[in-house]
Amino acid sequence: MPLQKKIFISYSHDSQEHKDKVLKLASLLYSHGAEVFFDQFNLQYGNDLPLFMEQGLTKSDYVLIICSDLYTKKANEGIGGIGYENVLLGNTIIY
Incomplete structure (x- = not known):
């Protein structure tokens, strides 16, 4: 059995409809065996948001950015948070 791929999803909270669509995508990826790092799955009120983003970006095999x-x-x-993630990504992307 292949190793489970880790995917971090980055998106903006444009509207409730947009958040729901991203949740549907994250759920689909999860149902197909991906380990999904996603705020609606993994982040609780009071958690350290910068740490969540840093760990999601550095510990994932893929970063999925929903660019609205x-x-x-x-x-x-x-x-x-998106501005912060952008800085982190800019420092870690290998071309």
Whole structure:
């Protein structure tokens, strides 16, 4: 049996509908055997958000970024968690 792939999902909370669609995608990946690092699965109120993002980015085999217009704006302007993830990704991506 092949090893379970670890996937970190990064996305912006554009709307409840958008969050629900990303949840559906994460659930589908999980149902097909992926280990999914995803805020709606793994993050509880009061958890260390920067640590969650750092561990998700560094311990995953893949990073899945859902690039909506809002995500791109936040990444480019360094806003919130997406801005922080963008800095982390910029420091770790191997070309």
